[in-house]
Amino acid sequence: MDVIVIGGGIVGVATAYQLRAAGHRVCVVERHATVAQGATYGHGGIVLPTPLDAWFGPTFMDARRGARSGVVYRPGLNSSARRFARQLSRLQAPEAFREQWLRLRPLVELSREVIASIAGGFHLDFEQRAGLLHVVRDPREWEQAQSAFDLLREFEMHHHVLSAAECAELEHSVPAEPSFAGGALFEHEYTANCPLFTKLVKQVLDEQGDVQFLFGRAVDAIRLEGHRAAVELAPAEGQRESKREVDVMSCDAIVVAAGAGSIALLERFGLSLPLHAVRMLALTAPIAYEECAPHLTVVDSARRVSMTRMNQRIRVAGAAVLQSERELAKPLAEPLAEAGSALLAQATHDWIPGAAKISAAHAWEGVRLLSPDGLPCVGGTAHPRLFANFGHGPAGWGLACGSAKVVADLISGAAPLVPPETLAALRVERFAN
Structure with a gap:
């Protein structure tokens, strides 16, 4: 399949890696000039969260x-920030904290295995x-x-x-x-250097082929039809919007991994999410x-x-x-x-x-x-060609590697390596319940 990944941070690059490993052709669209320039760049370094690293x-x-x-x-x-803070406060009780960790823990352990496989398989040194x-x-x-x-x-x-x-x-x-x-x-x-890890994985993908990186272009909108999907690209820097045709890239599936920019892209589909x-x-x-x-x-x-x-x-x-x-x-x-x-x-x-x-x-x-429940948004959506991978928060950048594996398995039609209750807790549609 041809898959477009929107976002070139740790989440997008990790997703591209897993999709390529599953045999798909991938294009990563990133608005910056290279990978790891947004939230990935300033990460504190903790790779995987323990309960003491939980946000709430x-x-x-x-x-x-x-x-x-x-x-x-x-x-x-x-x-909206005050309302969001009130929602977060519901997770401060010990039992709510326990339930949150029960859902998150399988993703933590999957992420641990995936990172070890990537780092060991390619002998990566990213300041561990x-x-x-x-x-x-x-x-x-x-x-x-x-x-x-x-x-x-x-x-x-x-x-x-x-x-x-x-x-x-x-x-x-x-x-x-x-x-x-x-x-x-x-x-x-x-702990480890998150932007360095991201750049090293990109280097691996460059050497392997089948993954294209399109830098300096933002996605204006997503188009979804029955058998195909597409993204509309914003004008490149220096290009006058009034004198151009809309740049459209078609594909079989789209993964939204654009961090804070993910919400606006999905809202145009009528998918309103209470993330902040x-x-x-x-x-x-x-x-x-x-x-x-x-x-x-x-x-x-x-x-x-x-x-x-x-x-x-x-x-x-x-x-x-x-x-x-x-x-x-x-x-x-x-x-x-x-x-x-x-x-x-x-x-x-x-x-x-x-x-x-x-x-x-x-x-x-x-x-x-x-997210108001402390869990990322990972998995499919109501449309079979649109997938989500965002909202991981600051608790551990390595979660991106496990969630990337989950998304790649779903796109490939394979059973994800997390239990059904974790998969259900991560899905975007949980907020509609």
Whole structure:
């Protein structure tokens, strides 16, 4: 089959890889000049989420906590962002958290197998670094995290719960003073360079053939007919729209993997989805003092800020800016950008002081699409030639590799390697129920 994948981030490139492996001919359409230029570019590095990496903790998204919540919260009264925040709050109860993880876990494990197969099969080096150390400052936050620890024990996920002294002894960059509640070590989980992995997979596809990349072109609309599908391309840069014919590419199937841009494409089909785009911020700073640099990835668990060493730099990522859809269409206001950068800098100062030269940091901001139930949109739609693969959120870029395998199996007519209840929980139509 001829398949068009809309989006050249980690999700789109991983989808193209799986489709090509299944024997399909693929064209990836990307509005930027190359792959991994959108939300993929600024990812914090955590490859696969544990329950402690889940987006919806009991303290996260709590506006009353201010900067301690990890969110620069500016939704405005009666806005779509405020409504979305209320929907997220429903997942804070331990039982709702457990049900969410039960649905997500099979996709996590499939993703683990797929990444290992790709990395091992092509001997890819994408700055993998083993070991995640989640740390919690406040005793009350530590108590609230116990529902996640219960899940870790229930599902026999390998981890070690540590005292503050044990955390400081294990990771020399974490100071024992001021005192903190404790932490959890995941020695077999790891971080890696998401944009580098994406570019390496593209290189593999270039060498294998049967995958075309069309850069610098955005998709204006999707056309669906009985036996064929097509996309309408926006004018190329420098091309006057008034003096051109509509560029149309036909295919047998379309995969929408355009991140935050996916919603507008599907809305033109009458498919209205309650997902919300959130700005995410990151700082990439040179190492200030080698003796202070962490050898593990340190995660401020309450604020969901990750601090990862990537060669001679530190990537500090988190600081979600929750805004209305109208505000998201504008450049980020300077006070909000400053507040987000301050949140990231403070986490660095708190947990790995002296490791990063924040004054020389490169600031990044991007938009990631989140769903109100914490699960991505993966699978078919009401139309048999249209497929979805978006809304993975910030919890782990490796989920893209598992969801790509699910989509490729569905397009190929094969049974996906996740249970039916997970597949049903991921489908786009779940929001219509």
